[in-house]
Amino acid sequence: MVLFYAAIYLPSRYFLSADVDGFESLPVEWRVGLTFFACVVLALIFIFLPKRFHKVGVPYVVERLNYHKGNLPVGNGVVQFFTAAIGLMGGLSIGKEGPAVHLGATLGGYIAGKAKLPQFGVETLLACGVAGAISAVFQTPLAGVLFAFEVIFLEYRQRYVLPVLLSAVVATLVSHYFIGPLDIFSIGSITTLTLSVDLFVACSVLVVLISLLAALFFHTQKATWRINSLPFWSRFLMVAIVSVFFAIYMPAVLGSGYTSLSHALSGDALLYSLLLLVVIKTLLTAFTVGLGVPGGMIGPTFIIGGLAGAQVAYLFDVPVSEIALFALLGMAAMMAASFQAPLTALVAIIEMTHSSAVIVPALFVIVLVCLVMRVVFHQESIFVERLQYIGMASTVSPLQRYLRQHTVKPVAEDVLVLPMLSSLELVKDLASSVVDYVAFEKDGDWHLVKRILVLEALDTMNEGPQAWMATENGKLFMDLSLAVESIKAPVIEEPSSLDEMMTWFQKTANRYALVSFSPSFRLVSRQRLDQFLLEED
Numbered sequence: 079m080v081l082f083y084a085a086i087y088l089p090s091r092y093f094l095s096a097d098v099d100g101f102e103s104l105p106v107e108w109r110v111g112l113t114f115f116a117c118v119v120l121a122l123i124f125i126f127l128p129k130r131f132h133k134v135g136v137p138y139v140v141e142r143l144n145y146h147k148g149n150l151p152v153g154n155g156v157v158q159f160f161t162a163a164i165g166l167m168g169g170l171s172i173g174k175e176g177p178a179v180h181l182g183a184t185l186g187g188y189i190a191g192k193a194k195l196p197q198f199g200v201e202t203l204l205a206c207g208v209a210g211a212i213s214a215v216f217q218t219p220l221a222g223v224l225f226a227f228e229v230i231f232l233e234y235r236q237r238y239v240l241p242v243l244l245s246a247v248v249a250t251l252v253s254h255y256f257i258g259p260l261d262i263f264s265i266g267s268i269t270t271l272t273l274s275v276d277l278f279v280a281c282s283v284l285v286v287l288i289s290l291l292a293a294l295f296f297h298t299q300k301a302t303w304r305i306n307s308l309p310f311w312s313r314f315l316m317v318a319i320v321s322v323f324f325a326i327y328m329p330a331v332l333g334s335g336y337t338s339l340s341h342a343l344s345g346d347a348l349l350y351s352l353l354l355l356v357v358i359k360t361l362l363t364a365f366t367v368g369l370g371v372p373g374g375m376i377g378p379t380f381i382i383g384g385l386a387g388a389q390v391a392y393l394f395d396v397p398v399s400e401i402a403l404f405a406l407l408g409m410a411a412m413m414a415a416s417f418q419a420p421l422t423a424l425v426a427i428i429e430m431t432h433s434s435a436v437i438v439p440a441l442f443v444i445v446l447v448c449l450v451m452r453v454v455f456h457q458e459s460i461f462v463e464r465l466q467y468i469g470m471a472s473t474v475s476p477l478q479r480y481l482r483q484h485t486v487k488p489v490a491e492d493v494l495v496l497p498m499l500s501s502l503e504l505v506k507d508l509a510s511s512v513v514d515y516v517a518f519e520k521d522g523d524w525h526l527v528k529r530i531l532v533l534e535a536l537d538t539m540n541e542g543p544q545a546w547m548a549t550e551n552g553k554l555f556m557d558l559s560l561a562v563e564s565i566k567a568p569v570i571e572e573p574s575s576l577d578e579m580m581t582w583f584q585k586t587a588n589r590y591a592l593v594s595f596s597p598s599f600r601l602v603s604r605q606r607l608d609q610f611l612l613e614e615d
Contacts, residue, residue: 079178079181079182079210079211079214079215079249079252079253080214080252080253080256080257082159082162082163082174082177082178082181083174083215083253083257085159085160085163086163086166086167086174089167101169101325101329101332101333102329102330102332102337104329106325106326106329109169109325109326109329109332110322110325110326112167112168112169112325113168113169113170113318113321113322113325113332114318114321114322115168116164116165116167116168116169116170117168117170117314117315117317117318117321117371118314118318119164119168120161120164120165120314120371120372121310121311121314121315123157123160123161123164124161124310124314124370125309125310125311127157130151130153130154131151131153131154131157132157133154134154134157134158134161134162134177134180134372135158135176135177135179135180135372135374136176136179136180136229136230136374136461137461137464137465138150138154138180139179139180139183139204139208139230140230140461140465140472141465141470142183142187143183143201143204143230143231144470144471144472144473144474145470147197147200147482147574147575147578148183148187148190148197148200148201148204149187149191149200150180150183150184150187150188150204151184152184152188154180154184155180155181155184155185157372158177158180158181158184158372159177159181161372162174162176162177162372162373162374165371165372165373166333166334166373169321169325169332169333170317170321170332170333170366170371170373171321171331171332171333171335171359171362171363171366171378172334172363172366172367172371172372172373172374172375172378173334173373173374173375173376173377173378173379174215174334174373174374174377175211175212175215175216175374175375175376175377176373176374176375176376177372177373177374178211178212178214178215178374179208179211179212179225179230179374181207181211182207182208182209182210182211182212182214183204183207183208183211183230184207185207186203186204186205186206186207186208186210187200187203187204187207189203190202190203190204195574196485196574196575197482197483197485197574197575197577197578198237198482198483198484198485198575200574201231201235201238201482202237202238202241202242203241204230205226205227205230205231205235205238205241205242206241206242206244206245207245208222208225208226208230209222209223209225209226209242209243209245209246209249210222210245210246210248210249211249212225212226212246213245213246213247213249213250213253214249214250214252214253215253216260216426216429216430217250217253217254217259217260217429217430218250218425218426218429218430219243219246219247219249219250219429220246220425220429221422221425221426221429222246222249222250223239223242223243223246224419224421224422224425225419225422226242228417228418228419228420228421228422229417229419229422229459229461231473232459232462232472232473233473237483273438273439276394277439278439278442280390280391280393280394280396280404281407281439281442281443282446283390283393283394284386284387284390284404284407284408284411284443285411285443285446285447285450287386287389287390288383288386288408288411288412288415288443288447289415289447289450289451289454289455291356291357291360291382291383291386291412292412292415292416292447292451292455292457293451293455293457294357294360294361294364295360295363295364295379295382295416295460296364296416296455296457296460296463298360298361298364298365298368299364299367299368299460299463299464300368300463300467301368302364302365302368302369303368303464303467305369306368306369306370310370313369313370314369314370314371316369317365317366317369317371320362320365320366321362321366324358324362328355328358330355331355331358331359331362334377334378334381335359335377335378335381335382335385336377336381338355338359338381338385339381339384339385339388339405352385352388352389352392353389355385356382356385356386356389359378359381359382359385360382363375363378363379363382375416375460376413376417379412379413379416379417380409380412380413381409382408382412383405383408383409383410383411383412383413384405384406384408384409384412385405385408386408386412387401387404387405387406387407387408387409387411388401388404388405388408390404390408391403391404391405402431403435403436403439406427406431406436406440407436407439407440407443409423409427410423410424410426410427410436410440410443410444411423411440411443411444411447413426414444414447414448415447415448415450415451416459416460417459417460417461418448418451418452418458418459418462419459420444420445420448423444424437424440424441424444427440458472459472477611478577481575481576481577481579481580482575482576482577483575484575484576485572485573485574485575485576486572486573486575486576486579486593486602488576488610489576489579489602489603489606489607489610490593490595490600490601490602491513491514491515491600491601491602491603491606492513492600492601493513493515493516493517493526493592493599493600493601494508494511494513494515494516494517494529495516495517495518495598495599496516496517496518496558497518497519498518498519498520498557498558498559499548499550499555499556499557499558500518500555500556500558501553501554501555501556502536502554502555502556505532505533505536505556506536508529508532508533509533511529513529514528514529514530515527515528515529515601516528516529516532516558517567517592517599517601518558518559518564520559523566524566524567524568524569524592524599525558525559525564525565525566525567526564526565526566526567526590526592526601527558527561527562527563527564527565528562531562531563532556532558532561532562534562535556535561535562536556536561544561545560546558546560546561565589565590567588567590567591567592567601568586568588568591568592569591569592569593569594569599570582570591570592570593570594571593571594572593572594572595573593576607576610579591579602579607580607583604583607588604589603589604589605590602590603590604591603
């Protein structure tokens with residue numbers, strides 16, 4: 079995350095003599111040139127890249143988690159790093175937080191893969207990567223943890239909490255050491271808050287405004303998804319034309335938009351109507367991200383909500399010193415409405431501003447706006463909506479989730495491995511064993527026989543010579559393939575979870591499998607797996 083931050087900010091500070099969000103301070107030819115150049119470069123990159131590298135962002139992380147056991151290709155992460163940096167340096171209306179989530183998740187999944195962890199270990203490290211990424215970008219460790227659970231996993235998982243918390247704290251410390259404190263704006267004046275009818279009337283107006291903006295944000299993106307089948311050059315050309323227009327006439331909407339919010343909070347005169355700025359920022363961000371530009375939405379939604387909160391404050395003639403309060407409420411409400419992550423939004427603004435004065439009105443606004451989005455507009459998280467649009471589920475079934483949290487060891491039975499021609503002394507020793515199955519190899523295939531049946535076959539020696547008898551160097555042997563009926567059992571590598579084991583049984587229609595646990599085998603049967611599920615149920 080520090081490298082990602084440096085890739086975005088250093089060129090802006092040392093080559094353009096401007097902050098990454100200070101595009102309105104640049105000459106108009108610079109703004110136009112940067113915006114158009116970024117779109118052209120991005121279009122060329124995606125045109126010549128193989129198709130498997132085109133998917134990036136938070137929806138892709140959720141897709142890989144649900145459908146590919148959390149395996150995130152490193153190549154897609156590299157593409158996300160450079161393309162997001164190009165878009166942000168070019169002033170496109172995107173954020174760095176979504177790409178950061180992809181990068182963090184990729185790192186977590188990569189480490190888990192190298193360590194050959196089981197499925198719950200992969201998911202734990204993936205959650206650690208997501209929480210660490212958000213924590214490093216915003217320096218909000220608790221919000222990073224909640225984001226991983228509310229937005230990526232869509233549920234709280236208690237067994238993951240401790241390592242995810244540790245990852246978030248360490249990421250925050252590293253970010254603070256290399257980058258310094260990331261104070262977006264100061265709200266030292268909000269020390270006490272008087273709860274009044276006027277305050278909650280203003281909050282109700284803010285709920286209506288945020289709900290409308292969130293609905294506009296959703297529907298604009300959905301409209302652009304319908305034309306995502308167009309070639310990259312045509313989609314990115316549309317983004318370039320629209321962005322260049324606003325680079326000329328309303329540069330405040332370029333980039334993440336923190337500069338515009340800072341001006342609104344300080345009471346500085348704006349060159350444009352604040353409400354117009356909010357609407358244009360909403361439309362431009364939704365249009366840019368919806369057409370496939372590899373950027374995030376978290377930062378821009380914060381800014382949209384903050385500007386909307388400032389607009390409500392101006393509407394109610396709130397003193398300049400208290401505008402920050404409504405900006406905070408708007409930021410929390412817009413994030414909660416867009417991603418259906420109420421606790422993440424609440425904790426994020428508390429950690430970013432180091433103030434708890436906004437908790438009560440923030441909860442009022444967040445709960446209402448989430449209810450309005452669900453009940454009135456029938457909208458889930460924008461990431462969930464995106465996955466549903468392309469025909470994918472945003473979560474897995476409770477059974478599948480439960481199976482992913484367990485390895486195959488609880489259902490694996492010990493098995494005795496014997497040669498196909500076993501000496502009678504070795505066969506007699508089976509009487510003292512408690513293992514149910516014996517495995518042997520014949521013509522490159524592995525077979526299973528029940529131990530008790532082998533002992534019963536041995537007893538038939540009392541009746542005279544048997545077909546399974548074999549002699550070698552004057553010594554009697556039992557041919558296990560002839561003594562009893564055997565079951566062919568394929569040998570497989572240890573699955574990462576019971577879910578993978580269940581999938582294997584369903585695909586192959588086999589009832590038994592010998593799982594390779596170095597240095598020996600263990601037996602897993604479909605019957606034992608079903609019994610395990612019934613016992614747990």
